[in-house]
Amino acid sequence: MIYVVGIGSGGKETMTYEAIHAIEKSDTIVGYKTYIDLVKDMIKEKQVVSNGMKQEIDRVKKAVEISKTGKTVSIISSGDAGVYGMAGLVLELAEEEEVKIISGVTASTAAAAVLGAPLMHDFCHISLSDLLTPLDLIYKRVEFASEGDFVICLYNPRSKGRPDYLKNAFEIIKKFKTGKTPVGIVKNAGRDGQNVQICTIDTINYESVDMLSIVIIGNSSTYIKNNKIITKRGYERKY
Ligand SMILES: C[S@@+](CC[C@H](N)C(=O)[O-])C[C@H]1O[C@@H](n2cnc3c(N)ncnc32)[C@H](O)[C@@H]1O
Numbered sequence: 001m002i003y004v005v006g007i008g009s010g011g012k013e014t015m016t017y018e019a020i021h022a023i024e025k026s027d028t029i030v031g032y033k034t035y036i037d038l039v040k041d042m043i044k045e046k047q048v049v050s051n052g053m054k055q056e057i058d059r060v061k062k063a064v065e066i067s068k069t070g071k072t073v074s075i076i077s078s079g080d081a082g083v084y085g086m087a088g089l090v091l092e093l094a095e096e097e098e099v100k101i102i103s104g105v106t107a108s109t110a111a112a113a114v115l116g117a118p119l120m121h122d123f124c125h126i127s128l129s130d131l132l133t134p135l136d137l138i139y140k141r142v143e144f145a146s147e148g149d150f151v152i153c154l155y156n157p158r159s160k161g162r163p164d165y166l167k168n169a170f171e172i173i174k175k176f177k178t179g180k181t182p183v184g185i186v187k188n189a190g191r192d193g194q195n196v197q198i199c200t201i202d203t204i205n206y207e208s209v210d211m212l213s214i215v216i217i218g219n220s221s222t223y224i225k226n227n228k229i230i231t232k233r234g235y236e237r238k239y
Pocket residue numbers: 009077078079080081082083084085105106107108110111154155156157186187188189190191210211212213214
């Protein structure tokens with residue numbers, strides 16, 4: 001059995017019981033070193049196989065190899081394993097092994113809870129990383145999501161190697177959303193080092209955003225009240 005476990009933000013309190021049980025039942029834990037560190041208190045006696053970033057294929061092949069020896073393996077992913085995580089790759093590479101995907105709290109919903117209620121209406125996830133996706137397709141999705149008045153959650157928003165993609169994305173967003181649209185930036189949502197900023201499209205400080213952050217941009221009915229971001233669900237239209 002291979003479990004693909006979304007561990008949530010990192011603290012045990014943000015993990016599901018199902019995720020905790022899968023890790024407890026596993027002989028071997030496979031994962032990116034940073035995520036292994038987040039659950040190290042839970043895996044003391046277990047075999048641990050960790051490697052670095054950008055070695056996802058090796059990691060999955062290793063997990064499949066170990067599971068063939070009869071061991072129960074958990075591959076851990078941060079947040080939800082099915083959101084820019086390991087779930088798809090495991091299903092693509094596994095052969096006759098039984099695979100169970102265990103969902104977790106993804107960064108957007110963890111950050112939304114900290115910011116208030118910005119995801120009360122239709123929203124989308126866009127990753128600004130062009131490691132696996134052509135950049136023109138990313139910008140096209142930003143454009144269409146903005147034109148469609150979606151609340152937009154930007155994953156992988158800004159790194160040292162891609163310092164300008166966030167600013168470029170905002171230049172596109174500004175064509176469709178007003179400068180007063182609320183923006184929430186949460187770094188390390190739900191784990192040590194959590195930092196929260198509430199600003200607007202006009203006042204965002206791009207330099208304050210890094211790869212440990214998620215950026216949530218409101219829709220045309222999003223507003224700020226008592227330092228919380230709220231996207232209206234539309235009750236005023238019904239009652
Ligand atoms: C490769 S994606 C992994 C997403 C993960 N599978 C999830 O469901 O949250 C990495 C990006 O997710 C976002 N992220 C993951 N955990 C986060 C957290 N605790 N706080 C803020 N952003 C986070 C960041 O934008 C980061 O660059």
